[in-house]
Amino acid sequence: MKHRSLHDGRSDGLNPLESLDLARVDSFAELLRAMSKTAFSGRQLGKAFEILLEMAGDHRCRNVLTISGAMTVAKQGKLICDLIEHRVVNAVVATGALIAHGLTESIGLTHYEYDETVDDESLFDRGYNRIYDTLEMEANLNDVERLVRSVLTAGRPDGGVWSAARLCSALGKRLSQMAQGPGILRSAYEHDVPVFIPAFTDSEMGLDVSTWAMAEELKRRGLPPDGIPADVLFSIPAPFNPFLDLQQYSQWIGRAERLGILTIGGGVPRNWAQQVGPYYDITNSRLGTKLPVPRFQYGVRICPEPVHWGGLSGCTYSEGVSWGKFVPPDEGGRYAEVHADATAVWPLLVKALLEELSGHNEAVDS
Numbered sequence: 001m002k003h004r005s006l007h008d009g010r011s012d013g014l015n016p017l018e019s020l021d022l023a024r025v026d027s028f029a030e031l032l033r034a035m036s037k038t039a040f041s042g043r044q045l046g047k048a049f050e051i052l053l054e055m056a057g058d059h060r061c062r063n064v065l066t067i068s069g070a071m072t073v074a075k076q077g078k079l080i081c082d083l084i085e086h087r088v089v090n091a092v093v094a095t096g097a098l099i100a101h102g103l104t105e106s107i108g109l110t111h112y113e114y115d116e117t118v119d120d121e122s123l124f125d126r127g128y129n130r131i132y133d134t135l136e137m138e139a140n141l142n143d144v145e146r147l148v149r150s151v152l153t154a155g156r157p158d159g160g161v162w163s164a165a166r167l168c169s170a171l172g173k174r175l176s177q178m179a180q181g182p183g184i185l186r187s188a189y190e191h192d193v194p195v196f197i198p199a200f201t202d203s204e205m206g207l208d209v210s211t212w213a214m215a216e217e218l219k220r221r222g223l224p225p226d227g228i229p230a231d232v233l234f235s236i237p238a239p240f241n242p243f244l245d246l247q248q249y250s251q252w253i254g255r256a257e258r259l260g261i262l263t264i265g266g267g268v269p270r271n272w273a274q275q276v277g278p279y280y281d282i283t284n285s286r287l288g289t290k291l292p293v294p295r296f297q298y299g300v301r302i303c304p305e306p307v308h309w310g311g312l313s314g315c316t317y318s319e320g321v322s323w324g325k326f327v328p329p330d331e332g333g334r335y336a337e338v339h340a341d342a343t344a345v346w347p348l349l350v351k352a353l354l355e356e357l358s359g360h361n362e363a364v365d366s
Helices: 028-035 040-057 077-085 096-106 120-126 138-154 164-178 184-190 204-221 243-254 267-274 276-287 317-322 342-365
Strands: 061-067 091-094 128-131 134-137 258-264 298-302 334-338
Touching (some): 040 298, 040 342, 091 096, 091 184, 091 243, 091 267, 096 164, 096 184, 128 138, 298 342
16 A cells, blocks of 8 residues: 655645634735635635735726626615726626616615515515515616616717617716716716626616617607507617627727726626637637737636536636636636625625725825
8 A cells, every 4th residue: 555645735835724813803905815814715705805906906907897686786886886986997797687777776766675575466566676685666767767768869879879888878977967876877987987788688778778769760650659569569670789889898808908807796798798809719710810819817706606507607717718718827817706695795805905995095195
């Protein structure tokens, strides 16, 4: 039998772990650094903090936030505003639902806690839309529709065709003028941060744009809406082209020296933002161009979904390397994946980051 050679660990260059000593912690940043020397998700959150701090401090790096799920209904929208306003995030890729629910806050409306004693049929009758343990008022969404319609009616963008980024910018400009409260689109507009919604029609905002376009066309034709058959009504397209978003995002990415990505959840925003490397690859292959191909060098993901489900939401950064989306770790790629509910850990991460950025700015000013 072969005898084992019992090593020390330190002599092999292994990193020793340390017990979490809260008596030595006086800030969120110190807490996450201490957690980075523990284990499991705590260690990953600490690692995520260090990588996000490096991303924020790398002024040659453009950082993309991709976000899905009901994070604005879950009252996490101000975190996005903070990241935009502190120049940590330079572009946002989100779901339409997330942006629409965020708009309700921007115009002074409210979400409510769900009363578990009330059944869903009763909620429907009262105009309460349930999202897990939280309620969105249908009346709120009607107010959002009026905002969207007023922006659409005020005038079309150059070329006469809307994209998600163009509409988000126009809405942000209107919110900035209204100044009723903080909001993602307002912060994005005021800090020149583009907001993309790749699955735009899968949202209330998408339905708002479509119904506005149908109403405008009926008005143009002088047709009363009563009696119009569905196959005629739903043959009226909106002046909206999602390829404008794809091309704008690809140009924006191509102007970056380095790239970082912060992903909350998964879904379409995550994959759409990451596919830009393969998009450049296949463009060079099929068109014969010689464009420099962008790859993400930094990545932080907070998502509870495990890899073995096989969906893109559980796709690891390592798997993304195989698609040409990320720089391999042995070539300088730095990544952290935190398997947790974002509402439990994302606020800690952002608070620690803002503490450090504030301390750095104070040191520079002095």
